[in-house]
Amino acid sequence: MKIIACYKIVPEEQDFLVDPDRGLSYARAEWKIGQYDLNAVEAGAQLAAATGGQLLVLSVGAAELENGKLRKGILSRGAEALGLVIAPELKDADPHQTACALAAAIRSWQPDCDLVLCGEGSADVYGQQVGQQLGELLGLPAFNAVSRITPQDGRIRIERRLEAEAEVLDLPLPAVLTVTTDINRPRIPGMKDILNAGKKPVAVLPLEIKAEQTLEVISTLAPKPTPRQCVLIEGDSADKVAELVGHLQKELGR
Amino acid sequence: MLANIWILSEKAENLPELCAGARQYGQKVSAVVIGSAADAEQASGAGPDQVYYWPRGATDLFEDFTAPVSALLLAEQPDALFVRDSRRARALAGRIAARMGTAIMANLESCALVEGKLLVEALMFGGAAVRAQKATGLAMLMIGGGFFAAEAAGGKAPVAVQESKPVSSGATLVERRQVETEKVNLGAAKQVVGVGRGLARQDDLALIGDLARALGAEIGCTRPVAEGENWMAKERYIGVTGAMIKPDVYWAFGVSGQVQHMVGVAGARVIVAVNKDKNAPIFKQCDYGLIGDLYKVAPALTNILQKS
Ligand SMILES: Cc1cc2nc3c(=O)[nH]c(=O)nc-3n(C[C@H](O)[C@H](O)[C@H](O)COP(=O)(O)OP(=O)(O)OC[C@H]3O[C@@H](n4cnc5c(N)ncnc54)[C@H](O)[C@@H]3O)c2cc1C
Numbered sequence: 001m002k003i004i005a006c007y008k009i010v011p012e013e014q015d016f017l018v019d020p021d022r023g024l025s026y027a028r029a030e031w032k033i034g035q036y037d038l039n040a041v042e043a044g045a046q047l048a049a050a051t052g053g054q055l056l057v058l059s060v061g062a063a064e065l066e067n068g069k070l071r072k073g074i075l076s077r078g079a080e081a082l083g084l085v086i087a088p089e090l091k092d093a094d095p096h097q098t099a100c101a102l103a104a105a106i107r108s109w110q111p112d113c114d115l116v117l118c119g120e121g122s123a124d125v126y127g128q129q130v131g132q133q134l135g136e137l138l139g140l141p142a143f144n145a146v147s148r149i150t151p152q153d154g155r156i157r158i159e160r161r162l163e164a165e166a167e168v169l170d171l172p173l174p175a176v177l178t179v180t181t182d183i184n185r186p187r188i189p190g191m192k193d194i195l196n197a198g199k200k201p202v203a204v205l206p207l208e209i210k211a212e213q214t215l216e217v218i219s220t221l222a223p224k225p226t227p228r229q230c231v232l233i234e235g236d237s238a239d240k241v242a243e244l245v246g247h248l249q250k251e252l253g254r
Numbered sequence: 255m256l257a258n259i260w261i262l263s264e265k266a267e268n269l270p271e272l273c274a275g276a277r278q279y280g281q282k283v284s285a286v287v288i289g290s291a292a293d294a295e296q297a298s299g300a301g302p303d304q305v306y307y308w309p310r311g312a313t314d315l316f317e318d319f320t321a322p323v324s325a326l327l328l329a330e331q332p333d334a335l336f337v338r339d340s341r342r343a344r345a346l347a348g349r350i351a352a353r354m355g356t357a358i359m360a361n362l363e364s365c366a367l368v369e370g371k372l373l374v375e376a377l378m379f380g381g382a383a384v385r386a387q388k389a390t391g392l393a394m395l396m397i398g399g400g401f402f403a404a405e406a407a408g409g410k411a412p413v414a415v416q417e418s419k420p421v422s423s424g425a426t427l428v429e430r431r432q433v434e435t436e437k438v439n440l441g442a443a444k445q446v447v448g449v450g451r452g453l454a455r456q457d458d459l460a461l462i463g464d465l466a467r468a469l470g471a472e473i474g475c476t477r478p479v480a481e482g483e484n485w486m487a488k489e490r491y492i493g494v495t496g497a498m499i500k501p502d503v504y505w506a507f508g509v510s511g512q513v514q515h516m517v518g519v520a521g522a523r524v525i526v527a528v529n530k531d532k533n534a535p536i537f538k539q540c541d542y543g544l545i546g547d548l549y550k551v552a553p554a555l556t557n558i559l560q561k562s
Contacts, residue, residue, distance in 0.1 A: 013382035013513055014535075024383055096357040124379050126495065127360045127396075136320065139453025141423035142349065143317070145341040157428065162341045164435045168428040171314075172346025182481045214356045218386040220378065226520050229541040234532070241554040244526070247542050251524055252502065 001053035001153060001173075004013040005079070005117045006134075006160055007037035008059060008101055009070055010124045011020060022221040033073055037119035038186035043179050044117050045078025045187070051151050056110060058083040060101040060207075062091035075197035076189035082200065087207040095125060097211040099133035104209045106138065115156070116140075116176040131178035141171050144178040162230050174210050255280045255367070256333040257394035261302065262286040262323075262347070263338035264316060266293040268399070269300035272336050277301070277400030279367045284332065285411070288319045288346075292412050301407030308416045313427050315420070316342045320349040322418035327392070334372055334393040344396065351394055359387060360396035360496065380495045381517030400441070406545060436471065436487035440497045445505070448492055448519070451478055452508015452529065452548055456485040461552045462507060468559035471505070476515050493518040507548045511536025528552075 015029035015170035033203060041057060048055040055081040065086045075082055090097065106113060114250060116138075128144070138172050148159035152170070156200020158168045161180055189197075233240050257354040259280030261272040269285055276283045277482055285302040285316060287294045294307040306434050308319055313485075327350065337347045337358070351358050363375040367476070372393045378385050440446055447466045453459065475489065480491040492499055500521035507528050509515060516539050519525060527540040528551045535544040544551060 010379070013379040016382055054499075058416070074502065094357040096351060096355065099553075101350060105416035123494075125360075126378075126380070127358055128344055129351060129358050129360075132345050133352035133425075136349040136352035142345070142423045144345045144348070160341070161433070164432060165430055166433050167430050169425045170428055172424040180481075182484065185482070214390050215387045216390055218373065218388065220383050220385045223345075223377075223381060223384050223517075223520075226539075228525060228539055230530075230538060230543065231541065232537060232543045232545060234545045236544065236550040236554070238554050238557075240544065240546065241551055242558060243490050244542055244544050245555070246505065248524070248526065251541070 001047060001051040001055070001115060002110065002113045003044040003048055003053060003115045003117060004056045004058050004106060004113050005037070005041040006130070007041060007119065007219045008034045008122045008124070009061060009064055009067070010034055010122065018222040022224070024220060024222050031067055031070060032123075033070060034119060034123040036121060036123070036181050038077070039179050039181055039183055039253075040117040041074065041077045041079065041205050042184045042186040044115075046184065046207050047115070047149060047151060048078065053114075055079045056081050056113070056118050058102065058105060060085040060087075060090055060098060060105060060111070061093070062086065062088055063128060071202060072194055072197040073189075075200045076193040077187060080200060082202045083205055084202065085205045085207050089207065089211060090184070092217070093211065094213055094215040095127045095129050096133060096214045099130050099137055100209055100211045101207060102130070102134050103137040104207070105205050109205055111202060114173045116174070118176070120144075120178060120180045120181050126132060128178075133174055135176035138174075138176065142176040142178075143169065143171070146177045146182055147183050149177065149179075176252040200234060255279065255355055255371070256372070258282045258284065258330070258332040260284050260286060260327070260332045260335045261338075262335060262343065264340045264343045265302070266296040268338045269297050269302070270404035270407060271399070271402045272338050272397060273407065274405040275397065276334075276336055277405075279365070279372060280334070284330075286323060288316055288323075289504055298410075298411045298413050299407065301405070302411045305411050305413040305425040307413050307416070308415055308420075310420075315422070315425060315427065317345045317349065318420035320346060320353065324350050324353040324417060325418060326416070334395065336395050336397050337392070339396050339398045345393060347396065353457075354392045354394070356389055356391045356394055358394040358396050359389070362395065362397065362401060364504040365395065377494055377517065380514030382513045411550055421470070438487070438488050438489050440472050440474050440490065440492065440499045443472035443499070443501050445469050445503045446474050446492075446499055446501045447471045447505045447507065448474045448476065448509055449486075449507050450509030451483075452483075453479070456483070458549070459485065460548070461503050465552050465556045465559075468556045468562070469505070474499070486561040505535060506540070507552060510534050511539055
């Protein structure tokens with residue numbers, strides 16, 4: 001089975017700089033791989049191993065994708081090769097643009113792929129829709145909330161976890177699946193995996209479509225801060241705990 | 255006002271909320287129902303002007319109604335489509351959005367009508383940012399439970415039964431079964447004790463249970479405790495993608511204070527944090543912080559409360 005796992009890189013929110021007008025800059029932020037995309041990559045690696053297949057990883061975005069450490073980071077998780085579409089138009093792309101760019105990349109780079117996997121949601125927009133949009137754009141069956149994938153002769157069986165139901169479906173391949181965050185525990189790559197990752201092929205692919213923005217961004221600001229008192233008590237003896245209770249009694253007026 | 259807003263929910267019982275919300279911005283509200291005749295009937299009384307009803311057979315997949323619903327959207331050209339959040343609805347809405355050439359706006363903070371367009375504020379980066387945005391085409395909004403309040407509706411809207419059929423993507427249903435869920439209403443609790451990964455073992459939840467009983471509090475947790483560890487029901491996790499709560503007191507035990515979690519308790523009157531790491535980010539976001547071991551603090555606190 002030839003599998004593609006899609007992922008997105010995002011700036012670390014803990015590194016954001018906020019000015020007094022709630023303006024926000026991530027110029028100094030480290031970039032990271034979206035946490036829940038790692039579940040898609042892990043699911044792909046496990047399926048590739050189980051079927052004697054091949055896992056590839058794919059991302060679309062702007063210049064931050066040049067980051068060598070992140071390329072190694074994603075390739076150290078069981079993938080054989082990486083495809084990247086790097087284009088300035090894809091900076092801050094909306095979910096529809098992202099899905100269009102991914103669909104075009106898959107068509108030109110790996111038209112014969114059997115399965116595309118996505119994470120539950122990106123760590124920035126978290127719109128939980130790119131997998132579904134991608135499936136529709138590629139004309140393939142697409143399902144979200146997938147908590148188990150079992151390969152079968154030329155088809156796959158999936159289990160979905162919905163709010164109060166579990167649903168088992170049989171799908172023809174190719175297909176696009178969005179996995180849950182607890183489908184697996186993503187591996188922690190070892191030193192050897194990271195070293196090997198540096199030798200794996202990276203294909204930089206052109207953006208072959210005109211991906212027009214469908215959402216007009218008016219502003220992106222830090223949230224309004226909630227003032228908190230930050231009274232700290234150091235130590236966990238019974239006295240300190242009683243001190244804490246004292247504060248609360250006063251605060252709550254009893 | 256917008257001329258026409260469509261509303262769509264997997265469960266008809268959630269339509270009154272959506273309808274009351276859509277009425278704030280739209281002159282005409284049309285409800286999409288993919289379900290049973292009883293669902294259509296319920297939708298008809300939920301307050302819309304019109305119901306488009308697609309009967310769904312026992313083995314029909316909700317998601318396979320992408321083509322017929324999209325075709326009617328293209329024909330009718332409403333200004334907006336409000337979708338009540340659920341996993342199936344997200345799957346269907348994502349496919350519809352691809353056909354309509356738009357992106358769904360989700361994780362909403364607010365929605366307002368500005369110069370004839372919906373201006374939507376949505377949380378980003380797990381709550382570390384708020385983005386104000388407008389759709390250039392069809393505005394699709396994913397609406398969480400409680401975002402709009404239902405209003406009493408009178409009358410019955412006409413139901414137009416649709417002839418167009420679902421189009422199978424090739425997926426076939428093997429089995430569907432109910433799974434157990436917990437009914438908790440963290441949103442209504444006056445006090446909530448939240449547990450994070452600082453807890454070492456599931457068995458240790460007993461400590462927190464004792465404390466919660468002494469406080470008369472509900473128990474919640476961070477996302478990794480519910481998903482990953484699976485120590486508590488998913489209904490109990492708090493944060494940007496889980497429950498958003500407004501208790502008088504939120505007690506956080508072994509919670510580091512990542513933004514994705516803290517957004518969910520921003521409305522708490524008082525936040526108390528117990529964490530053994532004095533550099534934990536939560537100490538900058540709490541009213542009272544105790545730097546110490548939760549394994550000592552929780553029983554000591556229970557003890558004091560039981561005595562008083
Ligand atoms: C898209 C996205 C959405 C997310 N949505 C949510 C969400 O809605 N809700 C949510 O909660 N998370 C969410 N997360 C996850 C979030 O980023 C954090 O990973 C999570 O909140 C951290 O949980 P934690 O505080 O329990 O664990 P950790 O960050 O591991 O913190 C554990 C803390 O326990 C302390 N500790 C350890 N032992 C003890 C002890 N004996 N006594 C006292 N303290 C102790 C440690 O010092 C540490 O600070 C989301 C992530 C992403 C990417």
